[in-house]
Amino acid sequence: MSSNIPDLESFQNNDLTVSVQHISKMFPLYNSPWDRIKQKIWRNRNFFEKFWALQDVSFDLKQGEARGLLGHNGAGKSTLLQILVGTLKPSSGSAFIRGRVGAIMTMGSGFKQDFTGRENAYVLGALMDISKDAIDRRMDRIIDFAEVGPFFDRPVRTYSSGMLARLAFGIYTCLEPDLLIVDEAISVGDAAFKQKCLEHISELLKNGMSMLLVSHSPPIIESFCDNATVFERGHIIFDGDVGEAIEVYKRKRSRK
Amino acid sequence: MNSQNITVISSKNRIPFRRYLSPSHLVKQIFRYRQLLGQSILWEINDRYRGSALGILWAGIIPLVRLAVFTLIFSMLLGGKKVVWGLDSDLEVGMMILCGFILFNIFAESIGKAPRLMWINKTYVKNIAFPIEIIPLIGIGVAVVHSMIGMGILIVLELFKSGSVSWTIIFLPLLYLPLVFFVAGISWIIAALGVFYRDVNNLIQSLIQVFFLLSAVIFPLKRFTEALSDQLEWVLRLNLLATIIENARRVFMEGHPPDWFWLNITFISSIGVMMLGYAVFMYYKREFADVI
Numbered sequence: 395m396s397s398n399i400p401d402l403e404s405f406q407n408n409d410l411t412v413s414v415q416h417i418s419k420m421f422p423l424y425n426s427p428w429d430r431i432k433q434k435i436w437r438n439r440n441f442f443e444k445f446w447a448l449q450d451v452s453f454d455l456k457q458g459e460a461r462g463l464l465g466h467n468g469a470g471k472s473t474l475l476q477i478l479v480g481t482l483k484p485s486s487g488s489a490f491i492r493g494r495v496g497a498i499m500t501m502g503s504g505f506k507q508d509f510t511g512r513e514n515a516y517v518l519g520a521l522m523d524i525s526k527d528a529i530d531r532r533m534d535r536i537i538d539f540a541e542v543g544p545f546f547d548r549p550v551r552t553y554s555s556g557m558l559a560r561l562a563f564g565i566y567t568c569l570e571p572d573l574l575i576v577d578e579a580i581s582v583g584d585a586a587f588k589q590k591c592l593e594h595i596s597e598l599l600k601n602g603m604s605m606l607l608v609s610h611s612p613p614i615i616e617s618f619c620d621n622a623t624v625f626e627r628g629h630i631i632f633d634g635d636v637g638e639a640i641e642v643y644k645r646k647r648s649r650k
Numbered sequence: 651m652n653s654q655n656i657t658v659i660s661s662k663n664r665i666p667f668r669r670y671l672s673p674s675h676l677v678k679q680i681f682r683y684r685q686l687l688g689q690s691i692l693w694e695i696n697d698r699y700r701g702s703a704l705g706i707l708w709a710g711i712i713p714l715v716r717l718a719v720f721t722l723i724f725s726m727l728l729g730g731k732k733v734v735w736g737l738d739s740d741l742e743v744g745m746m747i748l749c750g751f752i753l754f755n756i757f758a759e760s761i762g763k764a765p766r767l768m769w770i771n772k773t774y775v776k777n778i779a780f781p782i783e784i785i786p787l788i789g790i791g792v793a794v795v796h797s798m799i800g801m802g803i804l805i806v807l808e809l810f811k812s813g814s815v816s817w818t819i820i821f822l823p824l825l826y827l828p829l830v831f832f833v834a835g836i837s838w839i840i841a842a843l844g845v846f847y848r849d850v851n852n853l854i855q856s857l858i859q860v861f862f863l864l865s866a867v868i869f870p871l872k873r874f875t876e877a878l879s880d881q882l883e884w885v886l887r888l889n890l891l892a893t894i895i896e897n898a899r900r901v902f903m904e905g906h907p908p909d910w911f912w913l914n915i916t917f918i919s920s921i922g923v924m925m926l927g928y929a930v931f932m933y934y935k936r937e938f939a940d941v942i
Binding site: 431479482504516521522 | 664693777846
């Protein structure tokens with residue numbers, strides 16, 4: 395790749411899966427549609443208010459590491475994940491990711507409601523860039539994971555939200571990413587479902603996958619992650635051991 | 651140390667507009683996602699008729715209903731067959747109008763949805779690393795399949811009516827190419843604009859009606875050129891749909907080969923519109939998730 399990114403070389407020579415370096419993200423907030431048009435015409439003036447969702451965020455994620463991202467709503471966790479998935483561009487800074495990224499951002503929102511669970515396995519697979527063959531090969535595992543019984547061949551609009559989550563996660567298990575990004579997805583299921591996810595994810599982690607997990611629930615973070623990062627209004631306020639991170643997060647919450 | 655791909659995310663690597671303008675970028679991208687695109691079109695059609703008792707039969711019933719309406723209103727009630735069309739049969743007038751309408755509908759359906767398209771497919775824009783540039787093409791693909799069913803019905807009707815179909819019908823598929831290029835280019839532009847400016851939706855809904863008249867769907871294009879001066883013909887032809895619809899009638903209903911002069915111009919301009927639309931969409935794509 396281009397040589398004008400000096401840190402790329404150092405990234406190539408280490409064993410990190412992700413390196414986030416001084417990422418900031420500013421959203422321009424326009425008060426009226428006219429301001430947006432004015433901005434296009436007078437480029438050297440600002441007709442918007444700046445909202446900094448992330449400010450100078452840096453951290454590294456080692457291979458095989460699971461890291462939790464904690465923070466209140468609007469702290470910038472999801473913005474960071476969207477930047478890593480590639481749907482949002484940072485305003486400044488850079489990040490490097492080694493290998494394939496698998497993201498579970500919103501559970502099952504890619505489903506076609508009138509399609510059966512089986513058909514949706516292919517639909518969601520296509521969205522996640524999983525080939526039809528890969529889905530076919532693992533169909534038994536998807537069925538096993540989803541635990542929806544005869545509903546597997548009925549339209550997913552008849553599913554309960556727990557069933558949808560299990561089906562979606564069953565399909566995601568076909569992903570064999572080097573980095574798994576999970577945004578609140580596991581919180582929808584019941585205890586048994588969480589246990590199952592936990593088992594599956596720890597197996598993947600053992601095989602060298604890394605994970606970034608966003609959740610509002612400290613127990614979930616605690617059971618999956620070794621380390622955690624706490625966000626507060628776009629800044630990282632703590633980065634380190636998961637137990638301490640949860641303390642910091644709880645203290646922040648009680649102060650609010 | 652290991653050879654896995656490294657993804658670089660940076661605020662700096664914005665690809666310049668002119669790189670997206672290169673035809674190879676567009677062709678490569680479409681080729682890369684051809685399977686996803688084909689599959690998505692099939693799923694979309696499947697999804698639309700899933701659960702309805704008549705299913706895909708609706709794709710055939712709808713044009714027949716339209717044919718009945720056009721025949722009844724424009725020929726039998728308004729009596730335009732001799733004066734406007736120079737034809738002897740009411741049904742033939744209906745078929746002429748339907749032939750144009752089927753093609754116009756690809757435009758109307760796709761462009762009508764374009765302003766809200768990225769909003770409707772929010773998840774793809776925000777949460778999945780999905781090639782959202784193919785989303786407008788999925789809708790166009792569905793519209794093309796529908797229009798082909800409509801054309802098939804017209805062919806069957808023509809066979810019943812006059813026992814044969816003119817050989818010039820082989821040119822009909824050729825007319826779909828500039829139509830699809832043109833509609834794709836416009837859809838990409840409108841879809842991108844629709845992200846930033848919500849007014850685009852209202853503007854487009856009214857413009858479609860203007861285009862409906864300008865495209866000479868319910869009367870022959872030559873009525874237009876006769877009424878205006880001949881020098882203004884190229885202004886009418888700026889709307890590429892007019893030439894495409896006129897030629898569809900020539901090759902299908904009238905049995906003449908296409909009007910190559912205008913068709914060639916339309917073909918080249920449609921490719922230009924497509925490339926421009928693609929570049930606009932791709933250039934502004936990275937800002938979509940900021941707004942949506």
